[in-house]
Amino acid sequence: MSTPITVIRDRTQPMRHIVHVRNHILPADVSVEEGGLDAGPSPHDLYDAALSACKALTVLWYARRKHIPVEDVQVTTARDASEERHGVYRLATTLHLTGDLSAAQREELLGVATKCPVHKLMTSVTTEVTTALAEEAA
The missing domain is CATH 3.30.300.20 (K homology (KH) domain)
Incomplete structure:
Protein backbone atom coordinates (compact mmCIF):
# COMPACT_ATOMS: atom_id res chain seq x y z
CA MET A 1 0.00 0.00 0.00
CA SER A 2 1.15 3.55 -0.70
CA THR A 3 1.73 6.28 1.86
CA PRO A 4 -1.66 7.45 3.15
CA ILE A 5 -3.02 10.81 2.07
CA THR A 6 -4.37 12.79 5.02
CA VAL A 7 -6.95 15.57 4.77
CA ILE A 8 -7.32 17.91 7.76
CA ARG A 9 -9.87 20.67 8.21
CA ASP A 10 -8.57 24.25 8.18
CA ARG A 11 -10.66 25.72 11.00
CA THR A 12 -9.82 29.27 9.91
CA GLN A 13 -12.21 28.91 6.96
CA PRO A 14 -15.75 27.57 6.63
CA MET A 15 -15.05 24.51 4.46
CA ARG A 16 -11.39 24.46 3.43
CA HIS A 17 -9.29 21.41 4.15
CA ILE A 18 -5.57 20.82 3.76
CA VAL A 19 -4.47 17.75 1.83
CA HIS A 20 -1.16 16.19 2.92
CA VAL A 21 0.47 13.95 0.30
CA ARG A 22 3.91 12.77 1.43
CA ASN A 23 5.75 16.09 2.00
CA HIS A 24 3.33 18.13 -0.14
CA ILE A 25 0.48 20.33 1.06
CA LEU A 26 -2.52 21.25 -1.12
CA PRO A 27 -5.63 23.22 -0.23
CA ALA A 28 -9.09 21.89 -1.05
CA ASP A 29 -12.27 23.93 -0.84
CA VAL A 30 -15.64 24.38 -2.45
CA SER A 31 -17.15 27.38 -4.20
CA VAL A 32 -18.80 30.28 -2.41
CA GLU A 33 -22.17 28.98 -3.70
CA GLU A 34 -21.47 25.68 -1.94
CA GLY A 35 -20.54 27.34 1.37
CA GLY A 36 -16.78 27.64 0.95
CA LEU A 37 -14.51 30.50 0.00
CA ASP A 38 -13.11 28.95 -3.18
CA ALA A 39 -9.74 28.95 -1.40
CA GLY A 40 -8.49 25.91 -3.27
CA PRO A 41 -9.49 23.42 -5.90
Whole structure:
Protein backbone atom coordinates (compact mmCIF):
# COMPACT_ATOMS: atom_id res chain seq x y z
CA MET A 1 0.00 0.00 0.00
CA SER A 2 1.15 3.55 -0.70
CA THR A 3 1.73 6.28 1.86
CA PRO A 4 -1.66 7.45 3.15
CA ILE A 5 -3.02 10.81 2.07
CA THR A 6 -4.37 12.79 5.02
CA VAL A 7 -6.95 15.57 4.77
CA ILE A 8 -7.32 17.91 7.76
CA ARG A 9 -9.87 20.67 8.21
CA ASP A 10 -8.57 24.25 8.18
CA ARG A 11 -10.66 25.72 11.00
CA THR A 12 -9.82 29.27 9.91
CA GLN A 13 -12.21 28.91 6.96
CA PRO A 14 -15.75 27.57 6.63
CA MET A 15 -15.05 24.51 4.46
CA ARG A 16 -11.39 24.46 3.43
CA HIS A 17 -9.29 21.41 4.15
CA ILE A 18 -5.57 20.82 3.76
CA VAL A 19 -4.47 17.75 1.83
CA HIS A 20 -1.16 16.19 2.92
CA VAL A 21 0.47 13.95 0.30
CA ARG A 22 3.91 12.77 1.43
CA ASN A 23 5.75 16.09 2.00
CA HIS A 24 3.33 18.13 -0.14
CA ILE A 25 0.48 20.33 1.06
CA LEU A 26 -2.52 21.25 -1.12
CA PRO A 27 -5.63 23.22 -0.23
CA ALA A 28 -9.09 21.89 -1.05
CA ASP A 29 -12.27 23.93 -0.84
CA VAL A 30 -15.64 24.38 -2.45
CA SER A 31 -17.15 27.38 -4.20
CA VAL A 32 -18.80 30.28 -2.41
CA GLU A 33 -22.17 28.98 -3.70
CA GLU A 34 -21.47 25.68 -1.94
CA GLY A 35 -20.54 27.34 1.37
CA GLY A 36 -16.78 27.64 0.95
CA LEU A 37 -14.51 30.50 0.00
CA ASP A 38 -13.11 28.95 -3.18
CA ALA A 39 -9.74 28.95 -1.40
CA GLY A 40 -8.49 25.91 -3.27
CA PRO A 41 -9.49 23.42 -5.90
CA SER A 42 -12.60 21.34 -5.27
CA PRO A 43 -12.38 17.55 -5.01
CA HIS A 44 -13.70 17.33 -8.59
CA ASP A 45 -10.97 19.76 -9.69
CA LEU A 46 -8.33 17.60 -8.02
CA TYR A 47 -9.71 14.47 -9.71
CA ASP A 48 -9.64 16.16 -13.11
CA ALA A 49 -6.20 17.65 -12.42
CA ALA A 50 -4.85 14.18 -11.65
CA LEU A 51 -5.73 13.17 -15.21
CA SER A 52 -4.15 16.29 -16.73
CA ALA A 53 -0.97 15.98 -14.68
CA CYS A 54 -0.63 12.29 -15.47
CA LYS A 55 -0.98 12.90 -19.20
CA ALA A 56 1.55 15.76 -19.15
CA LEU A 57 4.10 13.85 -17.08
CA THR A 58 3.69 10.62 -19.05
CA VAL A 59 4.09 12.38 -22.41
CA LEU A 60 7.18 14.29 -21.27
CA TRP A 61 8.75 11.17 -19.71
CA TYR A 62 8.12 9.16 -22.89
CA ALA A 63 9.40 11.93 -25.19
CA ARG A 64 12.63 12.25 -23.22
CA ARG A 65 13.12 8.49 -23.16
CA LYS A 66 12.57 8.24 -26.94
CA HIS A 67 14.55 11.44 -27.69
CA ILE A 68 11.50 13.16 -29.20
CA PRO A 69 12.20 16.92 -29.20
CA VAL A 70 9.30 18.13 -27.06
CA GLU A 71 9.95 21.56 -25.59
CA ASP A 72 6.75 21.89 -23.60
CA VAL A 73 3.63 19.91 -22.75
CA GLN A 74 0.39 21.47 -21.58
CA VAL A 75 -2.84 19.58 -20.99
CA THR A 76 -6.21 21.29 -20.76
CA THR A 77 -9.12 19.34 -19.30
CA ALA A 78 -12.75 20.41 -19.58
CA ARG A 79 -15.40 18.75 -17.42
CA ASP A 80 -19.00 17.97 -18.32
CA ALA A 81 -20.66 16.76 -15.14
CA SER A 82 -24.19 17.42 -16.38
CA GLU A 83 -25.01 13.71 -16.35
CA GLU A 84 -22.89 12.69 -13.36
CA ARG A 85 -25.97 11.72 -11.34
CA HIS A 86 -26.90 9.38 -14.21
CA GLY A 87 -23.49 7.67 -14.13
CA VAL A 88 -21.73 9.64 -16.87
CA TYR A 89 -18.83 11.99 -16.10
CA ARG A 90 -17.11 13.39 -19.16
CA LEU A 91 -13.60 14.78 -19.33
CA ALA A 92 -12.26 16.21 -22.59
CA THR A 93 -8.50 16.69 -22.64
CA THR A 94 -6.49 18.65 -25.16
CA LEU A 95 -2.77 18.08 -25.50
CA HIS A 96 -0.69 21.15 -26.42
CA LEU A 97 2.80 20.23 -27.61
CA THR A 98 5.64 22.53 -28.60
CA GLY A 99 8.91 21.58 -30.21
CA ASP A 100 10.21 20.57 -33.62
CA LEU A 101 7.81 17.63 -33.94
CA SER A 102 6.71 15.75 -37.03
CA ALA A 103 3.06 14.85 -37.51
CA ALA A 104 3.95 11.22 -36.75
CA GLN A 105 5.64 12.20 -33.47
CA ARG A 106 2.64 14.30 -32.46
CA GLU A 107 0.31 11.34 -33.12
CA GLU A 108 2.64 9.02 -31.22
CA LEU A 109 2.57 11.33 -28.20
CA LEU A 110 -1.21 11.62 -28.41
CA GLY A 111 -1.38 7.83 -28.20
CA VAL A 112 0.95 7.85 -25.20
CA ALA A 113 -1.29 10.40 -23.45
CA THR A 114 -4.27 8.06 -23.73
CA LYS A 115 -2.26 5.35 -21.99
CA CYS A 116 -1.24 7.30 -18.90
CA PRO A 117 -1.87 5.38 -15.67
CA VAL A 118 -4.61 7.70 -14.38
CA HIS A 119 -6.46 7.56 -17.72
CA LYS A 120 -6.37 3.76 -17.49
CA LEU A 121 -7.48 3.90 -13.86
CA MET A 122 -10.44 6.12 -14.72
CA THR A 123 -11.56 4.08 -17.72
CA SER A 124 -10.42 0.47 -17.33
CA VAL A 125 -10.30 -0.42 -13.67
CA THR A 126 -12.97 -1.14 -11.09
CA THR A 127 -12.18 1.07 -8.12
CA GLU A 128 -13.25 -0.27 -4.76
CA VAL A 129 -13.57 2.28 -1.96
CA THR A 130 -14.06 1.39 1.69
CA THR A 131 -14.79 3.91 4.43
CA ALA A 132 -14.41 3.15 8.12
CA LEU A 133 -14.63 5.11 11.34
CA ALA A 134 -11.39 5.63 13.24
CA GLU A 135 -11.24 4.57 16.86
CA GLU A 136 -12.43 7.34 19.17
CA ALA A 137 -9.74 8.96 21.26
CA ALA A 138 -9.98 8.20 24.97
